[in-house]
Amino acid sequence: MTTVIRVENLGKRYRIGLVSQEYQTLSEKITTALGAPLRAFRNLRRDGHPPSTIHNPSTMLRTSPQSDHIWALREVNFAVEEGQVLGIIGRNGAGKSTLLKILSRITEPTEGSLTIRGRVGSLLEVGTGFHPELTGRENIFLNGAILGMKRAEIERKFDEIVAFSEVEQFIETPVKRYSSGMYLRLAFAVAAHLEPEILVVDEVLAVGDAEFQKKCLGKMGDVAQQGRTVLFVSHNMSAILRLTQESIVLEKGRLVLRAPSAEAVDYYLSAGTCGKSGERIWDADEVPGEAAPFQPIALRLRDKTGNIVDTVRSTEPLSIEMEYSLAAPLTGLRIGIYLSTARGEYVLTSFDTDDQHRFEKHGSRPAGHYLSRCTIPADFLNGGRYALGVNASSYRIRRYFMDEQALSFNVDTSGAPGMQWAEPRPGVLRPRLEWQIETK
């Protein structure tokens, strides 16, 4: 087996606060110049590091008081063998995108090295370089060339691409007249036919309708079958489990685990990365700026007595509450929860304004502090580990906030129906059904 990707001691540092960058650069230059001798002395004394490193490695990542830099990735080491499908798991901001950006040569690392054998095809963003004025046919050629395909290669695969995209009739129509679904299918079709040695996939599967998603997953499976290497980044744990044998888990820019995917997913959902104390609290700086005016505060699980719990009994009702504030009034806002198993299969999705009456009453919410609460009934879930995600959006307008794995919790089945038999019971639900036994 040959190693196709070797990542050694990779690190990427960003300067934060790009807005007043010139000023920062200038002031930084001055302070560096003035403070250099002192800092050199201090660094040497503290950990023997050469004075050239502004960052002090003894403090954990993130910002250190003396610099306005942030390490998006630090001391990452791993190797990928040819034909391997490696999953990359981590919370938002864990460094997944930065890693992929370095892998696909969009940006340069600050330290360390990365050796790649073969062509890297990236599905970081499908449809890049698509021009709305050009027809589908023209965009296939243009996009293909942007992705690094030769003209002859595009011509050879043209029919296949068109067939995959399902937009045959509109191939001579400017793509600005396409529906967003058609646009996306065409874009993905081009990228999917790139046939690189190393395919980098990031969240593209989150888009498109279910039918198309299935097709995309199938295509990725094909790619893997052909012995090519795939790096797959997703928040969809079931896709990770289905498509990858092994995964790495990133946490705050560091690689914390490399293990068979089942183990990695379990780690991600249960340890550290995911809130596990029955409560997930969002600090203001954890929330992306585009969430405004929505500000998540906390997601909590409470048992029937109101205590915050991370393990609930299946025989008792479970209350889920989402606390948030709105800095400005919002129309059509809905708070949703996603309940899924540790393996990533969805159990249910529910919104706080599902009910017609509530939908009308809370159609628009003034600025303020809110709590949306719901109850999962007793005798509903089977035992095991579950993940809870939240979402705040206005239908067809905007998604303000999304955290697919905000919280994880255990369901304990003591006292549940059928516990007299100590055997695992397949299925996500464990309802107490009304059975009748009649003698005829």
Next chain:
Amino acid sequence: MAQTDIRLSTTVTIRPTSGWTALNLRDLWMYRELIFFMVWRDLKVRYKQTLIGVSWAVIQPFMTMVVFSIFFGMLAKIPSDGMPYPIFSYVGLLPWTLFANALNNASRSLVGNQNMVTKIYFPRLVLPLASVVAGVVDFLIAFLVLIGMMIYYNLIGVTHLTLRWEMLTLPLYLLLALVTALGVALWLSALFVKYRDVGYIIPFLSEFWKFLSPIAYSTTLVPEKWQLIYAINPMAGVVNGFRWALLGAPTPPDVRLLASAGVALFLLISGLFYFRRMEKTFADTI
């Protein structure tokens, strides 16, 4: 499959580069088809949903010529090396329009294609290069009008222009204009990524440069002792060359052209290295 691709067997090592790095023109060569496609896209998009399409390539220099002819030619009576003023100024406007458009489009090419820069790897040099090349097509279209004008003035007996061997040197002057435009655009496009001020500087620079170049007037108006300094502007060399090659103006290539070419080369090479140096931060700062 796809064994035809030479990139298949390549191994790339990515590590932080510091300071001035090699140009990596090999990478650019591998992406030559992308340059072609970007040029093709630029041209295709530029004239889509326009009423008169490619005529716009002609209208810009032609209308400027008309205005120049009225104000500078007829009213101010600026000498035009013995040529009818319209043809004199149009020959100057042709390379100038090419230069100004190439400079403008290439300087804005990185910021204008932000999504490509932040999402996909390709040699960034492709973008300014394609913008410059796309300008040549407009130039060729506008050039046809010049041929028409030359025939017209010959027919009405005002000029006696014939095919001259000097015309063969025209591509060299054209190249000089392109090299200059690319050189300056490399600096500006890289600076534009970091400082949006460049967007305001470009039109100003272009206007300023236009009057420093012998477009509305003849180089022969410049006093002898200033001639060499004047030639530091490569566009002076280009316009003089065009007039000499096409109309037989008294501005044959000499040491001044060498000065022009030297400056242009300096701009190109320094621009290339500056661009390469800044290239690695484009995706982060754009």
